[in-house]
Amino acid sequence: MVERSVAECVWRDLGRIEYGAALELQRELVERRKRDEIGDQLLFVEHPHVITLGRNGKREHLLGGEGIAFYETDRGGDITYHGPGQLVGYPIVDLKLWKRDVVKYLRAMEEVLIGALGEFGLEGEREAGMTGVWVRGAKVAAIGVHISRWVTSHGFALNVTTDLRYFQHIVPCGLTRPVTSMERLLGGDPGWERVRDAVARQFGRVFEREMSEVEVLCQT
């Protein structure tokens, strides 16, 4: 076993990978995290078009979208869409070493995203009873989490330059509220890498972790 500081979190950008492959990778990392073989991780990915349904989700919230991949999955929350231009983050974090509180974890993740949006001059907000991050009443980031023995998987999806028309195929999270993207809010593309770096930085700040980037040489 490698010695490491609790306060360290490794992050990497896996680029565009299939939802199923990311799921497999998360499962493997969660098991390794439980065995304490690895420390906390933050994975960034971009998925090809996919619609995923949480355990609480209602399949009826899928309104169409023929030809888009569909997964029923074990995260919390209802239905959501992932696709190009969306920054998806999967923290694999042991909450036993943090606060042992899933609600605080959700709020902290919102805090991370609000902080990152703030770096671009956007005022992210919470809405009571509706987990996620909102800007001027429109949802810019969705959150859904799975916990197994206090180790987290799944995470958040922040619309950077997402083509929002794809959300028409679903009732996102069962809510009939508008969705938006940073690109739409800013009137231009803020840059994937700049947003990703901001989120990693804010993650370190909120969770009090020292973030170190790992170059991905080959994907599993």
Added chain:
Amino acid sequence: MSDVIMPQMGESIVEGTVTKWFKKVGDRIEKDEPLFEISTDKVDTEVPSPAAGTLTEILVPEGTTVQVNAVVARIGEAGAAVAPSALQPKAPPAPAPVAPAPAAPPAPVVEAAEEEAVEGIRSSPLVRRLAKEHNIDLRSVKGTGQGGRISKRDIEAHLAVKEEAPAAAMAPLPPTVAFPPTPGALFGRYTVEKLSVMRQRIGEHMVLTKRVSPHVSTVHQVDATQIARLRERVKAEFERQNGVKLTFLPFFLRAACAALKAFPVVNASLDGTNVIYHQDINVGIAVALDGGLIVPVIKGADEKNFLGLQRAVNDLADRARNKQLKPDEVQGGTFSISNYGSFGSLWATPAINQPQVAILGLGAIHKAPVVIDDAIAIRSLAYVTLSFDHRIIDGATGDRFVSHLRQGIEDWREEIL
């Protein structure tokens, strides 16, 4: 025999929903092996078994919400006899349903621990009592007295800051159980049909609105004789000129917009303890559909003229019935109107459409004898109802709003051709 309990996954969590059992009664289970999965807000959690043995009883079926620390299952020694009751088909056990008491107090254990921690802080009994009343952790209060002693003024200052901080309003409401299991309804001869998704959404919304907003309703009689005559006189020409039928709704929309401008608190929302006064007047119109209803929104209703309102109403209602509304056309409403009079209702008490704070109900326009100057006359009457959120709108304000609207109808001046 070990009890399996609903774990507490966070300080503010008072209940959880069992979403999946990984084992069935009679199965062997190892300690720490995933036994069931629970769901709270956006988090699904696998719960490991607290003991090794045989799962002898499942007390909480999938999809049921119970309080934290409720017993959800029992595990016996390996090979233990399965509780006979669990195998026999019977009414589902009542797992302490949560619906009536959503704001359950925190576990007493936590309180005791906090009480002790407060001991080291210098404060008077009065201050401690104030802190308790306002749910303030004294450790978070800056004492300005001698030796960091916390005074009453410090508590007040802390409260003022706390109220300003938007985070204070952020405590999410515990989830609502809109559709609790009702085993008592399963008797005699019956058939079972699953609720449609639309009905489930409506149901959840209605439970939310009745829970969040203490509703009251006020009903006024409006003399619609003048607009009824006007409509009779011009409706043929109106339809010929504009290609749309002339209905009563735009009259009431016009009058409602004027009243909303005069009483901004009716065109508002509550966000925690902040009143959000909407600058736009976006009026939702309840449209009945087969098996449900939808409330498309006329955006900027106050900026449209009479014909524009009539067109918007017809267009939204048509597209609602043909399921052609775009998502943003059912969002952003700041006030709603329900025209149940078109189904013959004289008066009703409509439910507020969250997050709005009021809804106007229009009863059927009907002819009735009315006493005017000690003579009996036949007039066209309508009973209009305002249901409003009594947290921010007082009865007097509600009545003044409806009076304003009534005057707008009774003293109608606008040309509509």
